[in-house]
Amino acid sequence: MNLPRSKGCSLTPAGEKSLSYGRPIVRPARMVDDEAPLKSASAAHQNLRQLVRLIQCPYCSKPFTAPAHLPCGHTICRDCLPSPRPRANISYPNTPDRLLGIVCPQCGAEHAAAECCLDVTLAKSMELIRLQVAEFRASSIEDTPIRLVEILEPDDNSAAGEKDRVHHVGHDRVLYGGRLLATYTLAEMGELRCSSEVEYSSVLDAPDHYPHEYENLDISLLGSIQEAVQDEMSCRVCYNMMLEPTTTACGHTFCRRCLIRVMDHSNICPLCRRDLHMPASLQNKPSNRHLASLLDLLCPDLVTQRLAAIKLEDQPGDDALNTPLFICTLALPSMPTFLHVFEPRYRLMMRRCMGGNRKFGMIMYNRTGAPQGDLGATQFMEYGTLLEIVNLELLRDGRSFVETRGVGRFKVQDHGVLDGYIVASINSVEDISTAEEQDSEQEERTEAQRLAATFESQNPGTPLPFRVALDQLSTQQLLDFCMGFVVEMRRQSAPWLSQKIVQVYGEPPAADAALFPYWFACVLPIAEEEKYRLLQITTVRERLKIVKTWIERIQNQRQ
Amino acid sequence: MALSKRIIKETQRLAEDAVPGISAVPHDDNLRYFDVTIDGPSQSPYEGGVFKAELFLPDDYPMTPPKIRFLTRIYHPNIDRLGRICLDVLKSNWSPALQIRTILLSIQALLGAPNPDDPLANDVAQAWKQDEQAAIATAREWTEKHAKP
Numbered sequence: 001m002n003l004p005r006s007k008g009c010s011l012t013p014a015g016e017k018s019l020s021y022g023r024p025i026v027r028p029a030r031m032v033d034d035e036a037p038l039k040s041a042s043a044a045h046q047n048l049r050q051l052v053r054l055i056q057c058p059y060c061s062k063p064f065t066a067p068a069h070l071p072c073g074h075t076i077c078r079d080c081l082p083s084p085r086p087r088a089n090i091s092y093p094n095t096p097d098r099l100l101g102i103v104c105p106q107c108g109a110e111h112a113a114a115e116c117c118l119d120v121t122l123a124k125s126m127e128l129i130r131l132q133v134a135e136f137r138a139s140s141i142e143d144t145p146i147r148l149v150e151i152l153e154p155d156d157n158s159a160a161g162e163k164d165r166v167h168h169v170g171h172d173r174v175l176y177g178g179r180l181l182a183t184y185t186l187a188e189m190g191e192l193r194c195s196s197e198v199e200y201s202s203v204l205d206a207p208d209h210y211p212h213e214y215e216n217l218d219i220s221l222l223g224s225i226q227e228a229v230q231d232e233m234s235c236r237v238c239y240n241m242m243l244e245p246t247t248t249a250c251g252h253t254f255c256r257r258c259l260i261r262v263m264d265h266s267n268i269c270p271l272c273r274r275d276l277h278m279p280a281s282l283q284n285k286p287s288n289r290h291l292a293s294l295l296d297l298l299c300p301d302l303v304t305q306r307l308a309a310i311k312l313e314d315q316p317g318d319d320a321l322n323t324p325l326f327i328c329t330l331a332l333p334s335m336p337t338f339l340h341v342f343e344p345r346y347r348l349m350m351r352r353c354m355g356g357n358r359k360f361g362m363i364m365y366n367r368t369g370a371p372q373g374d375l376g377a378t379q380f381m382e383y384g385t386l387l388e389i390v391n392l393e394l395l396r397d398g399r400s401f402v403e404t405r406g407v408g409r410f411k412v413q414d415h416g417v418l419d420g421y422i423v424a425s426i427n428s429v430e431d432i433s434t435a436e437e438q439d440s441e442q443e444e445r446t447e448a449q450r451l452a453a454t455f456e457s458q459n460p461g462t463p464l465p466f467r468v469a470l471d472q473l474s475t476q477q478l479l480d481f482c483m484g485f486v487v488e489m490r491r492q493s494a495p496w497l498s499q500k501i502v503q504v505y506g507e508p509p510a511a512d513a514a515l516f517p518y519w520f521a522c523v524l525p526i527a528e529e530e531k532y533r534l535l536q537i538t539t540v541r542e543r544l545k546i547v548k549t550w551i552e553r554i555q556n557q558r559q
Numbered sequence: 560m561a562l563s564k565r566i567i568k569e570t571q572r573l574a575e576d577a578v579p580g581i582s583a584v585p586h587d588d589n590l591r592y593f594d595v596t597i598d599g600p601s602q603s604p605y606e607g608g609v610f611k612a613e614l615f616l617p618d619d620y621p622m623t624p625p626k627i628r629f630l631t632r633i634y635h636p637n638i639d640r641l642g643r644i645c646l647d648v649l650k651s652n653w654s655p656a657l658q659i660r661t662i663l664l665s666i667q668a669l670l671g672a673p674n675p676d677d678p679l680a681n682d683v684a685q686a687w688k689q690d691e692q693a694a695i696a697t698a699r700e701w702t703e704k705h706a707k708p
Contacts, residue, residue: 237621237655239565262655265622270656309564345619420619 047297048218049198052183054294055129059105061194063187064126067290069119069247070102072109075290080105084113117251120271121232121242122291128228133184136221137177144214145203146182147174153195170196174203178217226298233295236271237262241302243310245291246282250274253288257310260351263398264344280347280398321416321423323386324349324360330528331362331385332518332535333406335505342399345420350392350400358389361410361426364532375412380422382412383429383535406518409535431514431538441475441541448472470545478544479513482520485551496525517543526550562590566616569659581663583614591616595627597663599706600671604698605633608706610670612642614659624653625662634694634701636675636684644669645679 055063059080066078084100087110097114104111150170171191175182179200186192235242237258244256252271254262262270263280278285295303326346331337341350353360363384366372372382387404394400410426417423431437448471452464463469473481486508490497505522509515521531530550537543570590573583580598585591595612599605611630617623627649629642637645648657648665678684687694 237565238563239568258655261622268654270654273654344622417618420617420623 048180048183048222051222051294051297052180052187052192053194054290054297055126055184056187056192056194058194060190061187061192062190063130063184064122067119067122067126068116069122069251069288069290070104070109071111071115071249071286072104072107073286073289074104074106075119075122075288076105078116078118081116087112115249117249119247119253119288119291120251121245121247121253122288122294124232125229125294128232129225132221132224132228133181136181136224137185144176144178144217145174146176146179146214147172147201147203148182148186148192149199149201150186150192151197151199152193153197178214178221180218180221229298230302233291233298240309241299241306242291242295243303243306245288245295246285247288247291248274248276249278250276253291256282256287261344261348264347267397279394279396281394283394320425321414321418323410323424323426324353324418325380325384325412325415325422325424326360326362326387327365327380327422328362330364330531330535331387331404331406332521332531333385333409334515335406335518335522336390337362337385337387337404337406339402339404340399341402347398347400348419349421350389350402353389354392359386359407360389361385361412361424362387362404362406363412364528367529372412375415378412378415380412381532383409383532384412384426385409385535386426386428429535429538431540437475437539437541440539444471444541445474470548473548475513475541475544478541478548479510479516482516482544482547482551483508483510485555486520496523513544514540517547520547520550524550563620565621566590573660578660578664581660581667583659583663591620593659595663597667597670599702600667603671604695605635605670605702605706608702609708610706612666614663616659621655621658624649624657625659627662627666632701632705633670634683634698635670636673636678636680636687637669639680643679645677 057064057067057077057080058074059076062077064075064077067075068078068081069075081102082105084102087099087101090099090101095114098112100113101110102113102116103109149172152168152170154168170193171186173182173186173189173191175185177185179198182200183192183198186198192198230241233242234240235245235255235258236252237254240255242253242255245253246256246259247253248259248269250269250272252269254270260280260282263276263282267276267278267280268274269276326339326349328339329337341347349360361384363380366377366379366381369377371377372380375382385406386408388407389402390405391403392400393402409429411429413425413427415422415424432440448468451468452472455462455464455468464472486497501523505519509519517534521534524531533546534543537546570585580600581596583593583595585593593614593616595614597610597612599608599610608631610633612627613630614625614627616625627644629638629644631642632640633642639645644666646665646669648654648662673687675684675687683694686697
């Protein structure tokens with residue numbers, strides 16, 4: 001490019017007519033003061049300045065060479081970083097690159113040298129942009145002069161100047177190839193500070209094709225840049241445009257959610273296999289703001305599309321199959337269940353639950369492979385308990401301890417798989433109404449009393465058949481019997497009723513016949529398959545009868 | 560269930576930008592299930608053979624590796640009689656940054672460089688260690704017999 005250039009900087013306030021040392025200026029007016037047709041381009045040009053700003057190192061203001069991403073979120077040319085210096089009072093972990101610190105020239109934060117890596121995605125993108133610009137510059141940019149005036153960021157202490165609309169003018173140049181190229185060139189020449197704005201105006205002897213052809217130049221260069229970097233800026237895990245780009249200490253960037261999922265499975269970088277050394281939750285790990293802004297600017301449509309797609313993804317699969325199932329153990333309504341979540345698929349499920357209604361279904365393995373109603377021989381039982389997460393304690397390595405409480409019972413209607421775990425449509429299982437409960441008690445006891453009377457008259461002195469004796473008891477008597485057993489066992493300090501256990505499950509709900517069997521099943525050390533029967537029963541009386549049979553079995557064993 | 564963008568893109572790229580000596584075509588009724596062919600690498604006992612395999616992308620792909628199995632019989636210390644393959648990147652060394660294409664290339668490379676010290680088919684591995692020339696001859700025979708149309 002051989003064009004006349006202004007030397008040094010002109011300090012004339014913008015808006016005033018002035019001549020550069022190069023070419024005479026015809027319209028020195030600022031963009032915002034310009035006539036209507038130019039206003040439409042105004043928004044785009046704001047973005048062009050912002051785009052070039054994102055290509056500039058905030059420290060040296062030149063287009064990035066080998067940008068490094070720092071943990072504080074700033075991105076700076078690696079060469080602009082001060083040389084590492086020993087960090088005071090640090091001994092762990094004591095790898096050499098962690099004992100040396102680098103101070104961010106932007107914010108003064110000190111980081112371990114190990115964490116100030118080349119931002120691979122940004123570095124490659126910058127290189128691609130540089131190539132596109134070079135190619136574009138080599139093509140026809142003749143006869144498209146444009147005057148650029150750098151407007152320096154007002155100093156904090158020049159508030160008066162701001163009021164008078166006096167701008168501090170920096171460099172002043174006539175450059176070619178449209179605003180984008182010209183601005184990039186200005187930055188490349190080191191004459192555009194990262195914080196500065198640019199005012200554009202046309203040049204006196206330029207052919208009269210302003211502004212559309214200039215605009216087309218920008219559109220064309222912007223288009224080729226967008227195309228060139230798109231591939232580089234897509235996530236290597238999901239192949240989508242990066243969403244909330246998050247950069248590892250090794251300088252590789254992935255979507256935040258992809259990286260979290262990767263860390264469900266292992267804690268090494270998918271690209272270079274270096275140990276990631278960070279908490280799996282990424283809770284305190286900021287996204288790569290620089291890349292995020294660049295993405296927003298270069299491909300806003302793809303970013304919007306991606307956000308919409310994510311929303312869909314977060315709705316777990318099929319609308320009908322909306323309950324995630326944790327296939328593991330028996331859980332009971334109203335009772336606490338404690339889980340140690342370590343399998344990758346369940347880590348993901350817990351995360352989704354926490355982001356949603358915090359509920360999931362707990363269901364037992366079908367150990368015998370017995371057919372489960374209409375479902376056939378599924379790997380899980382057909383009845384389960386809906387659990388609500390009370391507390392989730394995430395461990396550093398991504399495992400978690402989860403405290404839940406049973407909120408209801410359900411029967412699986414249909415099921416499918418989502419990202420490795422089972423999702424189901426469920427029907428809730430509820431007890432019959434109190435009226436029906438009373439009716440059935442009355443009917444059962446009346447019938448049992450009738451049978452007992454007949455039996456006694458026919459077989460005097462013989463004990464009643466088991467079933468008849470059981471059915472004769474009132475629901476209250478059943479509860480009293482069971483509670484009596486608990487009281488007796490506690491008196492004998494049975495280990496399964498130790499203080500520790502009672503602390504976890506609470507005192508027995510002596511007044512609540514509906515809940516008592518669940519409590520009892522929680523503390524009683526018998527097979528889960530046996531306890532599972534409680535989930536299918538919809539009358540309080542039947543549940544108590546089951547409990548009574550367990551107790552009698554225990555008592556018989558003890559005798 | 561909807562296919563992820565990733566699977567769609569990978570499938571497209573496999574078709575549009577095919578790797579010589581490797582093909583993977585998804586089934587029409589199950590786009591996670593691929594018919595695979597791998598040409599035996601040159602200068603190996605599998606040269607000239609076309610080996611068929613099946614590849615399945617599990618539900619949580621790419622978080623977990625694809626499942627892949629040879630359908631054509633092959634005499635190789637790291638591939639057993641059921642076609643199962645012993646390859647680190649298909650197991651513990653899987654990374655979600657790998658893809659169908661790279662995995663198939665790794666398998667092709669495994670054909671070119673059998674590793675009898677980490678065997679899956681013990682008998683083959685033993686034969687390989689005892690008399691490599693004879694084992695290679697057997698591999699060539701099997702290729703002739705099973706992997707040629």
